[in-house]
Amino acid sequence: xxxxxxxxxxxxxxxxxxxxxxxxxxxxxxxxxxxxxxxxxxxxxxxxxxxxxxxxxxxxxxxxxxxxxxxxxxxxxxxxxxxxxxxxxxxxxxx
Numbered sequence: 001x002x003x004x005x006x007x008x009x010x011x012x013x014x015x016x017x018x019x020x021x022x023x024x025x026x027x028x029x030x031x032x033x034x035x036x037x038x039x040x041x042x043x044x045x046x047x048x049x050x051x052x053x054x055x056x057x058x059x060x061x062x063x064x065x066x067x068x069x070x071x072x073x074x075x076x077x078x079x080x081x082x083x084x085x086x087x088x089x090x091x092x093x094x095x
Contacts, residue, residue, distance in 0.1 A: 013061055020057065024050050041085050048078050 027050065030043040052074055059067035 008060065013057065016057055017054075020050055020053050038089060041089070045078070045082050045085070048081070052078070 024047065027043050027047045031040050031047070034040040034043060052071055055067055055071050055074065059065065059071065
């Protein structure tokens, strides 16, 4: 299977990388100065999603579809982690 259908100009990849880096830094600031635990957990979840965005961007850049398997597994683990955080917060604040 050829992956030649991914033919993006380099400026698109660089601008996507720049936007992801800016979002990552803003999320890091939210984790550091977040007013509460809920804000920090939401920012940590967003940071994990941004890492998945970096993985997808690297898969497009390297022209390899093998990284998409890693991406799919990471999405499942991230979802389970988010559900775990939600259950923890539900028990902590409602008990």
